[in-house]
Amino acid sequence: MLKDKPVIAPHECVDCPIRHRAVCARCDVNELEELEAIKYYRSYEAGQTVIWSGDRMDFVGTVVSGIGTLTQTMEDGRTQMVGLLLPSDFVGRPGRDGSAYDVVATTDLVMCCFRKRPFEQMMERTPHLSQRLLEMTLDELDAAREWMLVLGRKTAREKIASLLSIVARRDASLKLGVPDGPLVFDLPLTREAMADYLGLTLETVSRQISALKRDGVIHLEGKRHVTIPDFTRLMEEAGDDSDGGMLV
Amino acid sequence: MLKDKPVIAPHECVDCPIRHRAVCARCDVNELEELEAIKYYRSYEAGQTVIWSGDRMDFVGTVVSGIGTLTQTMEDGRTQMVGLLLPSDFVGRPGRDGSAYDVVATTDLVMCCFRKRPFEQMMERTPHLSQRLLEMTLDELDAAREWMLVLGRKTAREKIASLLSIVARRDASLKLGVPDGPLVFDLPLTREAMADYLGLTLETVSRQISALKRDGVIHLEGKRHVTIPDFTRLMEEAGDDSDGGMLV
DNA sequence: CGAGAGCCTTGATGCAGATCAAACGCGCGA
DNA sequence: TCGCGCGTTTGATCTGCATCAAGGCTCTCG
Known part of the structure; x- marks a missing residue:
């Protein structure tokens, strides 16, 4: 289907509606032009x-x-x-x-x-x-x-760890890097927003983040800047079995 | 697209993979025959x-x-x-x-x-x-x-009411009837299965069902046969605002 | 520089639902 | 018919998180 047509590299196709996590090999030029007209x-x-x-x-x-x-x-x-x-x-x-x-x-x-x-x-x-x-x-x-498993069956500490691991993974995949060392990223949510995501109160979120920090699972600079020294440890805290990988 | 082709009535199309809640106006005969071959x-x-x-x-x-x-x-x-x-x-x-x-x-x-x-x-x-x-x-x-809202933010009583209202709705739509009077159906789940759906323990499920029964929101014959005298009341118990209708 | 507003942290207390435990009821096979 | 097992009910107690409350940090704006 892409024969005889120049393939658009993912980075040239930032806005493509069917781009997903920067993979968009299926676009061809005609469609992009057509999309351009309604964009x-x-x-x-x-x-x-x-x-x-x-x-x-x-x-x-x-x-x-x-x-x-x-x-x-x-x-x-x-x-x-x-x-x-x-x-x-x-x-x-x-x-x-x-x-x-x-x-x-x-x-x-x-x-x-x-x-x-x-x-x-x-x-x-x-x-x-x-x-x-x-x-x-x-x-x-x-x-x-x-996320239904997170909401229905995980403890507050596991919920926080689950959220952090999801955000860390998404952040890493956006950077297109395969980070070997500690993961570093900015938490884009307030404590209240995290609470609304996790089905908790903001006080509980704050307490559990403090606890994870105290236990060395995460480090915090300011309130937003997170570094995760050992991602496997975080996954364990989240109660996830498979390493889940950085693949997605 | 359906022009010149006999339209298949929903009840003739029970197995159609794109049937949804007994609505399948889009099938045409060619596709059904093709599907038949791989069914x-x-x-x-x-x-x-x-x-x-x-x-x-x-x-x-x-x-x-x-x-x-x-x-x-x-x-x-x-x-x-x-x-x-x-x-x-x-x-x-x-x-x-x-x-x-x-x-x-x-x-x-x-x-x-x-x-x-x-x-x-x-x-x-x-x-x-x-x-x-x-x-x-x-x-x-x-x-x-x-369901994430149910799991994250509703109380045990609201969770049970939500589950009952969903099962009642699905059951009614399968019967194709528009029930005016009380809804009657068999609960297809054990207390444990309900607990796993709702993120509760089976004891809590049992207690809350007893409470709803005591308060006249539902009636039970045996452990499975449920009648709901007033569906609106059940919806209120579930914490749902809109009546939600029997439409879906 | 100080005041105020947001956002966050931490502490004290209460309660919904979990946990532990016992007994019920019903269907089923011996 | 009895006895057993499974699903359920109900009670007593425990606990994790919610709730209520008080400050703390940091940024902005006067």
Whole structure:
């Protein structure tokens, strides 16, 4: 299918909606040009709500920079974060009209958007587009279900370790580096946001982070800058058996 | 696309892999015949494991009868159910080799299977197949994320009410009836299975069911036969705002 | 430089649900 | 028919996390 056409290298294809973690070998030039025609950028300030649950969504897109969250809220104010949006993550529900959750910009956020209707029309003509989206959605489903285990069965300490290991992994894969030594990254969430992700209170989050620091599992400079001297140790703390690798 | 072809009524299409809750207007005869060629049935006994997490899966399929669960287990034995498989539910991960979770038959289970490789080849030729699968996967993702709210933020009583309302809804939609009066159905899960779904212990499940019974929210005959006199009341107990309807 | 606002940490106390333990009820096979 | 086993119920106690409360750190703005 790519025969006779120049292949676009991943880094030339930052905005591609079916890019996933910087892998996008399947794009060909025609599609990119077609996508270009329906593409635009939007930016949001920290704290701004990108879409309210139930609102009509007229675009799909990918996060270019910044951090966003998908959250659900009960009338009495209890909230649960159901997804974390990091650069390269896809946002949107092709074939669906409204959003199912609030999408909130946690930091300043830039999105590369594609008008939804023409995008869906492209999907009908381009089987590998919907297949790729299916794969991405299956990945999200796996992640959501893995998180169900975290929420349902893990202790507070294990929850924190699980979150740290996920963020560390995502951060490392974005840097495209295979870090041999300690992992270093900035935690993009407040204690409250972490609590909402983990089904805890912010006080418990704070206490458990202090405990992990005290026990040498992590080091902290300031409140955000994390270094993980031994990733295997962190995985053990998270209660994960397989090393999970840095592969994904 | 359906022009000039006889449309298959839902009830004639019980095994269709892209059937979803008995709606399958998009099938046309050619595809059904092609599917027929790669179709076979399998049955499993209660308690039998259909697929182990990580195992190679060489089919996709739909549940024809019986109840199954998707579960994840930690080395120390803690388990979390991440999905419930009721008749008409799709099982499988087109484009993926292995299963991400254990699939367990909770009751005797009959599946209508399709060989995976030819099915995937069909997907490449048939855009609406992968689009339909994408829609179904988005539905599963929504359900998983809704369950994250249940696991992370609801009390034990709310969790039980949430589970009952989901099973009641699914049961009603399978019967194709729009029940005006009280809902009556059989609970297809043991207390332990419910506990694994809800992130609780079986003792807590038992106590909360007793409490809901005592408060008149539900009635029980034996341990399994449930009647719900007032569905709205149950929804309130579940902490759900919108009535949610019987629509899905 | 000081005041205030956010965000975070830490301490004291309370409670929902886990854990440990015992007994019930029902179906089934001898 | 009895006795056994499995799933369930119920009680007593324990504990991890929530809740309530008080400061601390750091950045910004006057």
